[in-house]
Amino acid sequence: MPKRLLVPQDSKLRDTWGRNNRKIPDRRCSECGKVFRPHRSSGKYCSRKCSWANNGGHNRQPETWWTDRKGYMSGRVWINGKHVFIRKHRWIMEQHIGRPLSKTEVVHHINEDKQDNRIENLEIIQFGNHSTNHNTTRIYKKGYKLNLTDEERKSRSERAKATRIWEHTKPKREV
Numbered sequence: 001m002p003k004r005l006l007v008p009q010d011s012k013l014r015d016t017w018g019r020n021n022r023k024i025p026d027r028r029c030s031e032c033g034k035v036f037r038p039h040r041s042s043g044k045y046c047s048r049k050c051s052w053a054n055n056g057g058h059n060r061q062p063e064t065w066w067t068d069r070k071g072y073m074s075g076r077v078w079i080n081g082k083h084v085f086i087r088k089h090r091w092i093m094e095q096h097i098g099r100p101l102s103k104t105e106v107v108h109h110i111n112e113d114k115q116d117n118r119i120e121n122l123e124i125i126q127f128g129n130h131s132t133n134h135n136t137t138r139i140y141k142k143g144y145k146l147n148l149t150d151e152e153r154k155s156r157s158e159r160a161k162a163t164r165i166w167e168h169t170k171p172k173r174e175v
Contacts, residue, residue: 024037024038026038027043029045029046029050030044030050031050031051031053032046034046060078062077063075063076063077064076064077071114071115072088073088073114073117074086074087075087075091089107089109089114089117089122093124096122097124101124104126105124105125106126106127107123107124108123108124108130108133109122110122
């Protein structure tokens, strides 16, 4: 016996703007009973929540991974019942050390291959140290890099402290 449709067969199906171009009539959700507009003729549920409630969440994947546009493995994992976006090298390191990483901790790929997420290739570094490591080997495309000795760098730093140049550049706040 064919399923009963909510719209009589003789009336035309109209879309949101009133045009007669719909092919699939509205249906009632098999789980919650709400009337919804299905995307395909086989659609039985109004949302993923209703679909998961009906099948016990068997089609819910524990992890989903892909390569993002920067070349890292990114994905979504379930943490404490929530779907969370995370990069795979951070996820692997958190599982290895048994705690969440802080925002100042960076997981560094030792061989600089973003796809190589073996635990032997990963190390935790503070953000500032990671920036320093990468910027010392960086090849600058524009501008120049000063080849200063440590003494010259220290004397310039002392001169800047003596003139307190940063105090003159900040706007003073009125209280």
